[in-house]
Amino acid sequence: MNRSSIVIVALIALIGGFGLSWYAHDSKPVELESGLWFGEQARALPEFELIDHNGQPLTRNSMMGQWSLLFFGFTHCPDICPISLQALADMHKAIDDADVSDAVQIYFVSVDPERDTPEVLAEYVHYFNPTFSGATAPLEALTPLTRSLGIAHAIRNKTEASSDYDVEHSAAIVLINPQAEYAGLFGAPHDPLAMARDMTRIVERHPL
Amino acid sequence: MNIAVKEAVRTAVKTGMPRLALLLALLLPFNAFAELDITQARIKNLPPSVPVRAGYLSIHNPAQFSVSIVSIRSEAFASVEIHRSVMKDGMMSMEPVDRLTIEPGASLQLAPGGLHLMMMHPVEATRPGDDLEIILQLGDGSEQRLMMKVIK
Numbered sequence: 001m002n003r004s005s006i007v008i009v010a011l012i013a014l015i016g017g018f019g020l021s022w023y024a025h026d027s028k029p030v031e032l033e034s035g036l037w038f039g040e041q042a043r044a045l046p047e048f049e050l051i052d053h054n055g056q057p058l059t060r061n062s063m064m065g066q067w068s069l070l071f072f073g074f075t076h077c078p079d080i081c082p083i084s085l086q087a088l089a090d091m092h093k094a095i096d097d098a099d100v101s102d103a104v105q106i107y108f109v110s111v112d113p114e115r116d117t118p119e120v121l122a123e124y125v126h127y128f129n130p131t132f133s134g135a136t137a138p139l140e141a142l143t144p145l146t147r148s149l150g151i152a153h154a155i156r157n158k159t160e161a162s163s164d165y166d167v168e169h170s171a172a173i174v175l176i177n178p179q180a181e182y183a184g185l186f187g188a189p190h191d192p193l194a195m196a197r198d199m200t201r202i203v204e205r206h207p208l
Numbered sequence: 209m210n211i212a213v214k215e216a217v218r219t220a221v222k223t224g225m226p227r228l229a230l231l232l233a234l235l236l237p238f239n240a241f242a243e244l245d246i247t248q249a250r251i252k253n254l255p256p257s258v259p260v261r262a263g264y265l266s267i268h269n270p271a272q273f274s275v276s277i278v279s280i281r282s283e284a285f286a287s288v289e290i291h292r293s294v295m296k297d298g299m300m301s302m303e304p305v306d307r308l309t310i311e312p313g314a315s316l317q318l319a320p321g322g323l324h325l326m327m328m329h330p331v332e333a334t335r336p337g338d339d340l341e342i343i344l345q346l347g348d349g350s351e352q353r354l355m356m357k358v359i360k
Contacts, residue, residue, distance in 0.1 A: 075254075075257070075258045076258060076259070076260050077260075078252070078254075078260040078261055078262035078291075078324065078326055078327070079262045079291070079293045079302070079320060079321065079324050080293050080300045080321065082252050082254060082262065083320045083321060119257070120257045120258070123255045123256075123257045124254070124255055124257065124258060127254065127255045152297065152298050152299045153299065154299065156301065164328065166301060166302055168296070168299040168300065168301035169299055169300060170298055170299055170300070171295075171300045188300070188321075189321055
């Protein structure tokens with residue numbers, strides 16, 4: 001074999017190797033146990049501005065450079081919301097790899113902005129885990145985001161006389177990737193251990 | 209009438225007068241002591257700024273006849289209702305349930321994600337470890353008291 005053929009073989013191997021690693025990294029779908037991974041179908045979030053539990057703005061830009069899990073609910077929800085937040089807290093605890101759990105930020109987004117002020121949200125989310133964030137916004141600012149995620153919500157039976165009303169909402173957990181794209185969805189009921197394995201697989205496959 | 213007699217029977221039993229208890233019990237119809245076996249009675253705690261809690265029960269009816277729970281009250285909450293979480297048009301919502309009927313020998317679970325007690329406006333702040341009493345009003349007019357444990 002002469003020198004130029006060695007160079008050509010080496011080049012092919014190099015290109016092939018890059019190609020393979022690119023394929024393994026980006027194209028290969030992550031198989032999820034407990035949800036759907038959108039892969040190439042991931043789509044950019046619209047611009048939005050919510051208010052977080054500290055009263056600070058939470059925008060599309062805030063989601064860049066981290067993995068985000070969003071659950072939409074309301075604090076006056078006795079059954080589904082505590083179950084879902086407890087599942088997220090249990091998931092967080094079940095992730096062994098600190099690099100993985102540090103890369104995932106969990107948000108509880110209230111679709112009941114009238115009752116769920118930043119103060120109420122802070123107390124609520126920290127009851128489940130001190131690293132969780134809460135956020136909300138007036139419905140006109142919230143709905144474009146929820147609509148783009150396919151998350152439905154509606155306030156029911158609200159009267160002026162009573163502060164007790166129901167809010168219907170999707171129980172799915174939305175996954176946002178570090179490019180602030182809608183990357184996956186975990187449907188209810190949520191299995192914390194399966195979600196922990198899924199998030200570990202996702203973050204290890206796509207490190208920040 | 210039944211309730212007063214049952215209370216008297218209980219008092220007689222507690223104060224060590226079994227004969228009186230037996231005598232009083234004869235005043236009751238044969239099914240008046242139909243009581244539900246209730247286990248795992250628990251309330252999921254939430255922070256003080258949230259005025260609702262969900263309560264869960266595991267109910268078994270050991271009797272030969274069906275038993276209904278028609279209403280529930282508690283001195284620890286302004287109101288207690290029976291609710292069911294349901295998926296409707298892709299959204300979770302809650303619907304009130306008028307009564308729970310447990311068939312003879314059957315069991316019924318009030319568990320996360322389905323049937324639950326909607327316990328509104330705690331009179332005092334609830335803390336994990338607290339035991340709170342609720343009173344079930346049964347379909348035959350009798351009552352059953354039980355303690356529920358507040359859990360984290």
